Amino acid sequence: MSHRHLHRTTSQQDDRIPWAAMAGIIATVTVFALAQGLTYPLLSFILERQGTTPGLIGLSAAMTPLGFIVSAPFIPALARRMGGGRLAILCSFLAALTLAAIAFMQDVWAWMPLRFLLGFFANPLYVISETWLITITPASRRGRIMGLYSSIVSGGFAIGPLSLGLVGTEGWPPFLIGMAAFLVCGLIVAAVVPRLPKMPHEGDAMSVGGFFALAPLLLFAVFTAAAFEQILLSLFAVYGAAFGSAEERIASLITCFIAGNAVLQILLGRAAERLGSTRTMLFCALVSLAGCMALPAIFDAWLIWPLVFVWGGASFGIYTTSLIKLGERFTGQALIAGNAAFAFVWGIGGILGSPATGLAMQLIGHQGLPLSLGLLCALLTGFLIAKGQRG
Numbered sequence: 001m002s003h004r005h006l007h008r009t010t011s012q013q014d015d016r017i018p019w020a021a022m023a024g025i026i027a028t029v030t031v032f033a034l035a036q037g038l039t040y041p042l043l044s045f046i047l048e049r050q051g052t053t054p055g056l057i058g059l060s061a062a063m064t065p066l067g068f069i070v071s072a073p074f075i076p077a078l079a080r081r082m083g084g085g086r087l088a089i090l091c092s093f094l095a096a097l098t099l100a101a102i103a104f105m106q107d108v109w110a111w112m113p114l115r116f117l118l119g120f121f122a123n124p125l126y127v128i129s130e131t132w133l134i135t136i137t138p139a140s141r142r143g144r145i146m147g148l149y150s151s152i153v154s155g156g157f158a159i160g161p162l163s164l165g166l167v168g169t170e171g172w173p174p175f176l177i178g179m180a181a182f183l184v185c186g187l188i189v190a191a192v193v194p195r196l197p198k199m200p201h202e203g204d205a206m207s208v209g210g211f212f213a214l215a216p217l218l219l220f221a222v223f224t225a226a227a228f229e230q231i232l233l234s235l236f237a238v239y240g241a242a243f244g245s246a247e248e249r250i251a252s253l254i255t256c257f258i259a260g261n262a263v264l265q266i267l268l269g270r271a272a273e274r275l276g277s278t279r280t281m282l283f284c285a286l287v288s289l290a291g292c293m294a295l296p297a298i299f300d301a302w303l304i305w306p307l308v309f310v311w312g313g314a315s316f317g318i319y320t321t322s323l324i325k326l327g328e329r330f331t332g333q334a335l336i337a338g339n340a341a342f343a344f345v346w347g348i349g350g351i352l353g354s355p356a357t358g359l360a361m362q363l364i365g366h367q368g369l370p371l372s373l374g375l376l377c378a379l380l381t382g383f384l385i386a387k388g389q390r391g
Contacts, residue, residue, distance in 0.1 A: 018136050024192030026149055028088070028185050029129045030156035032095075035181035036122060037160020038174060039099065040064075043111065045169040052108050058234075058354070063112050067119020068347035073208045075127050075340040076333065084128040085193035092186030095121040096179045103175035119347070125185065127339045132196050134327040134335060142327050143277070147269020150320040154262035158255075206337040208344055215329070215338065217383055218322055219345045221281060224380045225319035226349025228288065228373055232257060232315075234354040235361065235369055242366035243299050256305055257312035264313025265320050272324050278384065281321035285381045287314035292374030296367055318380070319346075 040061060047057045078087055098117045105111060130149075137145045167173040212219060233254065240250035272280040291311035298304050326338050360368030 021136055021192055021195040024188055025129050025133050026152055028188045030152050031181045032125055032185050033153045033156035034160045035178045037157035038163055038178050041161045042164060042169055042174050047108055056108060060108055060111055060115060062351050063115035064119035065347040065350035067116045068123045068343050071120040071123040072340045072344035075124050076336045079336055085189060088125050088128045088189045089186045091121045091124045092182050096182035099175060099178050123343050127343050131336050131339050143269040143273035143324055144266060146323045147266040147320055150265035151262050158258045206333045208337055208341045211337040211341040217387055218325055219341060221318050221322045221380060222342050222345045223349040224376045225316060226346040227353030227376060228315045230350045231353045231357045231373060235357055239366050239369045253308050257308045260309035260312030261316040268317040268320055272321055277321045277325040281318055282384045284314045284317035285377050289374055289377035289381060292370040295370045
């Protein structure tokens with residue numbers, strides 16, 4: 001995802017964008033996001049029909065982010081050895097095979113290792129695609145292009161569940177859509193690889209652990225964005241039920257949250273170009289914090305709709321501005337390690353956020369949700385302000 005830090009002689013050169021390669025990268029990740037967005041609810045519906053307990057369904061869903069976490073440390077070395085294109089194509093086909101095995105098994109315990117493998121194979125594709133995208137994006141356009149990328153990928157993830165409305169959740173059809181999507185990813189990568197730069201090799205080989213020491217605040221921002229999204233998607237229904245809100249209204253509010261997530265990233269990317277990525281991230285953290293504070297008071301009012309829309313955009317904007325900042329600060333081997341570290345931390349946030357907030361809601365009631373989200377945003381805001389004052 002970062003550009004090549006070459007000292008260009010003209011601004012015209014700086015602004016040149018390889019649109020065909022960029023469109024290929026974004027299309028690849030969008031189709032991949034669609035396949036993943038489809039599998040989460042599909043497998044939950046099937047397990048629910050089988051009478052599986054909610055705790056076991058949640059544990060099953062956690063296997064995919066666990067796969068992200070475990071695969072992340074291997075990605076920089078694999079990309080160096082195999083090349084980004086080969087690794088991405090291989091992962092696309094392995095993900096399709098894994099989904100086929102899931103369709104055959106239809107058993108919660110067999111699905112545990114298979115869902116882990118799905119995350120394990122999905123992760124390199126995200127890391128490699130984002131590294132490519134930063135590498136070919138000129139610094140002057142990075143904000144809007146990374147915003148566009150975030151918006152389109154969010155849209156792909158949202159289309160996944162909607163496709164279940166067309167084909168249902170029974171039998172092979174939904175699995176075939178997912179498998180076809182994974183295979184299409186591999187074909188798109190194969191088509192655009194000749195137009196793409198090689199994985200950046202400059203700089204010393206760096207591990208994911210080594211990157212943690214370089215950018216702890218950046219990684220905490222990614223953790224916050226991941227935990228925020230997972231907590232809201234998994235526990236907002238529980239929060240709404242405490243208000244006696246209808247399931248349809250809660251589902252519509254979640255859709256509104258995802259829509260804000262998808263629509264507002266381009267605007268936030270432009271803001272990052274004009275105001276700087278750190279200021280824009282601070283703005284996103286403050287807006288997210290304000291949303292947490294306002295939620296209990298306006299949950300039953302019409303204002304809840306614009307609130308969750310803006311909330312969705314701002315909370316995911318923390319991740320978008322983190323990507324922009326990554327491209328500004330790092331190149332070469334450090335960039336690949338940084339993208340892998342982002343994936344690692346995203347998985348950690350996805351796994352820890354929901355259980356911790358669920359426990360808070362058990363201990364102090366349903367307001368544990370906005371309190372937990374608010375605490376994360378307040379910590380990030382405090383760290384960003386402290387870093388700004390230190391310069």
